[in-house]
Amino acid sequence: MRCIPKTQLIEDKLCETGIEKLDEMLCGGIPTGSTVLVVGSSGTGKTTLCMQYLINGAKKGERGVFFTITEPLFKLTKNLESFSFYDKKLVESGLVNLIDLRIISERLGLDTEKYTVEDASALLDILRDIANELNVKRLVIDSITALCYRLQTPEMIRDFIFKLGSSLAAMNCTTLLTSEIPPFKFQYSPYGIEEFISDGILFLGDVERKGDLIRTFQIVKMRGTAHDRTKTAMLISTKNGVELETLLRARE
Amino acid sequence: MTSVLVDGLMERISSAIDLNQSIGILLPGPNYQDLIQALFKRIKSNKDEVWVYVTVTKPFQNISNQLPFITEIKNLCFIDCISKAAGLSKVAKNVIFVESPTMLEKIGLEIMNIFKEVDSKTKKYLVIDSLTNLIIYNDPEIVTEFFYHIINRTRANNINVISLAIEEEGMECYLNRLVYLNDKILKIRDSFI
Numbered sequence: 001m002r003c004i005p006k007t008q009l010i011e012d013k014l015c016e017t018g019i020e021k022l023d024e025m026l027c028g029g030i031p032t033g034s035t036v037l038v039v040g041s042s043g044t045g046k047t048t049l050c051m052q053y054l055i056n057g058a059k060k061g062e063r064g065v066f067f068t069i070t071e072p073l074f075k076l077t078k079n080l081e082s083f084s085f086y087d088k089k090l091v092e093s094g095l096v097n098l099i100d101l102r103i104i105s106e107r108l109g110l111d112t113e114k115y116t117v118e119d120a121s122a123l124l125d126i127l128r129d130i131a132n133e134l135n136v137k138r139l140v141i142d143s144i145t146a147l148c149y150r151l152q153t154p155e156m157i158r159d160f161i162f163k164l165g166s167s168l169a170a171m172n173c174t175t176l177l178t179s180e181i182p183p184f185k186f187q188y189s190p191y192g193i194e195e196f197i198s199d200g201i202l203f204l205g206d207v208e209r210k211g212d213l214i215r216t217f218q219i220v221k222m223r224g225t226a227h228d229r230t231k232t233a234m235l236i237s238t239k240n241g242v243e244l245e246t247l248l249r250a251r252e
Numbered sequence: 253m254t255s256v257l258v259d260g261l262m263e264r265i266s267s268a269i270d271l272n273q274s275i276g277i278l279l280p281g282p283n284y285q286d287l288i289q290a291l292f293k294r295i296k297s298n299k300d301e302v303w304v305y306v307t308v309t310k311p312f313q314n315i316s317n318q319l320p321f322i323t324e325i326k327n328l329c330f331i332d333c334i335s336k337a338a339g340l341s342k343v344a345k346n347v348i349f350v351e352s353p354t355m356l357e358k359i360g361l362e363i364m365n366i367f368k369e370v371d372s373k374t375k376k377y378l379v380i381d382s383l384t385n386l387i388i389y390n391d392p393e394i395v396t397e398f399f400y401h402i403i404n405r406t407r408a409n410n411i412n413v414i415s416l417a418i419e420e421e422g423m424e425c426y427l428n429r430l431v432y433l434n435d436k437i438l439k440i441r442d443s444f445i
Contacts, residue, residue, distance in 0.1 A: 210390065212354045233357035240365070245357045248397045 014225075015138070015174040018056025019049075021232070021244035022217075030200060031224035032137075035165035035175045037144070037194055040204030041183040045215055045236050047071070049204070050140040050176045052085055052241045057138040058095035059087070064138035065097040065130060069146040070180075073100050085241045097134060101147070115150045120160050128167045136173055144177035145190055154193050161197045188220070199223040204234065207247070217244055261290035261440070262297075265414065268436050269377070274403055274413040276383075276431035279440035281418050284309070287440060289319065291379060291414070296325050301375040303328045304366050308353050308385035309418070311335040312344060331362050334385075353389035356398040363402070367411055378406060382416040383430050384423060392426040403433050 014029035023029050030036055040046045054064040068076055076098060080086045090096045104126060110119045131139055141147065148157045161177070168175050177198065179189045183206065188195035195201055200222035206213045217234035219227045233247040268275045279287055295303045305328060307315065312332040316323050329346045333353040348362050367376050380386075380402070386395045399415070406413050415434065417427040431437055 209394075210354045212352050214355065214357065235358050235361055243361055245361045246401060248356050248394050248401070 015057070016060075017053045018059070019052060019242050019244070022242075025219055025228035025230075025232075025244070026222060027225050027227060030174050030222065032174055033169035033172050034199035034223065035161070035168065035177065035197070036200035036202060036222070037179050037188060037198040038176050038202045038204065039179040039181060039188045039195075039220075041181055041185070041206070044204035044206060045234055045242060046178040046180075046204055047076075047079075047142055048083070048236055049202075049234075049242050050142060050178060051080060052083075053176060054096055054138050054140055055085055055087065055090060058090045061095070062137040063095050063097075063134055064140070065099060065134060065136045066140045066142065067099050067101045067127070068142050069101045070143050073098055082238045083241050084239050094134075097130075097136070099130070101141070113150065114152055115156075116152075117156065120151055120156055124160060124163055124167075127164060131168060131171060131173055136171075139168060139173050139175045140178070141175070142178045143180050144194060145180040148189075148191050148194065154191065157191055157193045158197060161194060165197065165199075195221075214247070216247060257286055258290045258293060261287055262294045264438060265290060266294055268438055269412050269414060272412075272435035273407055274415070274434040275436045275438060276415050276417060276434035277438045277440060278417050278419060278427065278431055281420070283440050284416075284418055285318075287416070288315070288381065292319055292322050292325070295328055295377075296321065298375075299327055301327055301377060302367070302370045303377045303379065304331060304363055305329070305379045305381065306331045306333065306359060306363065307381050308333045308389070309381050309416075311338065311340050312347050313340060313342065316344075329366050331359060331366075333359060353386060356386075356390065356394065360398065360401060360405075364405060364409075367409060372410070376409075376411040378402070378411055378413045380413070380415040382418050383427060384416075384418040384420055387423060387426055395426075396430060399430050399433060 013032055015032045016023050016029040038046050038050060051066065054066055057064050091098060105123065108122055108126065110123065115123065144161070151157045151160055165175065177194065179194055181187050181190065188201055201220040203218045203220050205216045207216055215234040215236065216231050218231045219229060231247050232244045235243045235245060277287065307330060311334055312330050313335065322328065331348050331350060333350045336349040337352045350358050350362065363378060370376055383395065383399065403413065417431050
């Protein structure tokens with residue numbers, strides 16, 4: 001596949017993930033302002049990928065925010081500390097902001113189980129305000145599935161993601177939303193709505209080899225860039241974080 | 253007597269790898285010990301080169317117990333693919349432990365990550381010990397694919413490759429197919445030893 005040489009790219013039009021092979025596959029990066037669904041079952045590396053994306057951005061001076069719903073902050077930071085890409089100073093300096101969305105919901109007095117239309121609207125406003133106030137260029141919600149679970153109808157889910165994506169795009173903020181699916185299922189979200197509103201889909205999976213699980217990665221969709229669609233192996237190490245490598249596929 | 257044999261093997265390997273980008277060494281099992289001794293002697297002989305040794309045959313601990321001098325070789329890095337699965341991986345300098353020999357992509361990535369940090373002028377060598385054992389743990393087709401990738405990438409990055417194939421009954425067709433991807437094949441025979 002032919003990509004535009006990096007020098008010809010208008011820098012602020014693409015958001016480099018900082019993961020070398022991924023940026024190559026994306027022909028430079030994610031188009032700035034996109035909302036991208038990071039899909040995968042448990043243990044496929046969604047959180048690590050998103051965190052590395054955020055931290056790599058912060059290292060270039062781009063402020064980012066990570067909203068967690070599935071994991072308490074102390075657990076999240078404890079897991080992060082084992083990775084060499086993690087730099088505590090980035091969190092202390094405010095370049096990387098880690099926020100527990102459940103705490104925000106509680107403070108807003110929202111029902112923890114189900115959101116009404118008003119609740120959803122209040123939450124949307126607070127997310128937009130935080131992004132705006134911190135002037136973030138990268139935002140992650142881990143996971144959108146947990147959030148959608150609280151939204152009661154498909155219309156509410158569609159409306160929420162659409163409005164969130166549009167507001168963040170207007171701020172030139174590139175957003176990753178993690179989507180949880182059951183293992184070995186080729187689907188992008190439990191509700192079947194998220195993928196249609198998103199600009200991009202990164203699919204994280206597993207292949208089994210002699211009983212061992214090999215992580216895989218595939219760009220299913222990315223509006224605005226001529227991306228690669230091959231399935232690659234995704235490796236995670238504490239030294240290098242996420243790395244992509246050609247997947248061996250004999251007798252797959 | 254052993255020393256003469258090892259020296260003879262070392263010279264044979266040295267001259268072959270000087271002339272070819274990749275060499276495959278086909279050897280009977282009983283000659284394995286002499287061969288790796290010759291290989292490590294060759295590795296030790298030039299400190300200006302960088303060597304990566306992928307072991308699927310013996311755990312690093314076992315090799316270093318038999319040949320203690322290898323722990324002193326600074327220009328050598330091991331990728332041990334079997335210790336971790338066997339619960340034997342102890343932290344050691346210059347050793348990377350891969351979870352399982354089935355993690356071929358990880359092995360490939362670790363190899364290239366090491367060489368990426370070496371400047372382009374330094375002579376770089378990779379040893380795969382052995383293709384036979386990779387086939388024991390994986391389907392032969394996937395090992396072939398893996399080895400194709402390795403040969404292509406090392407050619408592109410100016411890295412010399414030495415791959416060992418220990419002869420085993422029933423594996424001849426797979427090993428021959430793999431070994432013939434190399435530029436040169438050395439067949440070690442009992443008569444030569």
